[in-house]
Amino acid sequence: DTGVSQNPRHKITKRGQNVTFRCDPISEHNRLYWYRQTLGQGPEFLTYFQNEAQLEKSRLLSDRFSAERPKGSFSTLEIQRTEQGDSAMYLCASSLAVLGGNEQFFGPGTRLTVL
Amino acid sequence: GEDVEQSLFLSVREGDSSVINCTYTDSSSTYLYWYKQEPGAGLQLLTYIFSNMDMKQDQRLTVLLNKKDKHLSLRIADTQTGDSAIYFCAERPINEIIFGKGTRLHILP
Numbered sequence: 001d002t003g004v005s006q007n008p009r010h011k012i013t014k015r016g017q018n019v020t021f022r023c024d025p026i027s028e029h030n031r032l033y034w035y036r037q038t039l040g041q042g043p044e045f046l047t048y049f050q051n052e053a054q055l056e057k058s059r060l061l062s063d064r065f066s067a068e069r070p071k072g073s074f075s076t077l078e079i080q081r082t083e084q085g086d087s088a089m090y091l092c093a094s095s096l097a098v099l100g101g102n103e104q105f106f107g108p109g110t111r112l113t114v115l
Numbered sequence: 116g117e118d119v120e121q122s123l124f125l126s127v128r129e130g131d132s133s134v135i136n137c138t139y140t141d142s143s144s145t146y147l148y149w150y151k152q153e154p155g156a157g158l159q160l161l162t163y164i165f166s167n168m169d170m171k172q173d174q175r176l177t178v179l180l181n182k183k184d185k186h187l188s189l190r191i192a193d194t195q196t197g198d199s200a201i202y203f204c205a206e207r208p209i210n211e212i213i214f215g216k217g218t219r220l221h222i223l224p
Contacts, residue, residue: 004157031210033211033212035212040216041216041217042119042203042205042214042215042216042217043158043203043212043214044214045211045212045213048210048211055210056210056211058211091157091158093158103160103163104160104212105160106150106157106158106159106160107157108156108157109157
């Protein structure tokens with residue numbers, strides 16, 4: 001295992017379509033995070049899972065966004081009825097939550113363009 | 116409003132030291148981080164510091180933390196062309212990481 005992987009790397013879609021992204025974390029990591037990064041900004045937290053439980057959601061995560069991690073391994077992030085404002089890089093990170101440490105390792109991201 | 120602030124650009128001559136500064140707001144942050152992002156690449160964790168430390172050195176990187184002023188800096192000694200990237204300062208109050216907007220480091224020949 002060489003790190004966090006994300007698929008696809010690029011997605012172009014038309015406004016109103018649904019899209020789904022996948023993240024495969026580092027295998028022994030129990031926490032998985034989703035962030036969004038727009039041009040000229042730092043990443044912004046969206047949500048995170050510990051194992052299969054979604055423990056926190058940002059107010060940035062509108063009702064059109066849903067994330068799952070059904071078996072506590074890979075995760076999917078779905079955006080329904082995409083809008084042009086959803087265009088961004090979607091980053092996934094994972095960590096091994098242990099007492100005193102929680103380094104998050106990031107994947108390469110999925111760049112979404114909504115036309 | 117921004118919880119983590121850093122200057123947007125820094126130009127440094129090759130071989131000189133680069134110093135990137137950052138201020139943060141949440142005094143409960145246990146960890147403070149520096150990430151590096153190169154074009155088309157993901158975020159790479161460069162280094163981090165615990166809030167009970169005031170300095171950490173790792174090869175060419177030196178992190179200084181002034182907890183009283185909530186000020187964090189990253190010094191890169193002997194800056195090389197490969198150091199050209201965007202550097203993000205970040206804090207972690209609880210679980211999620213809060214990032215600044217990033218400082219774009221430009222290396223002059």
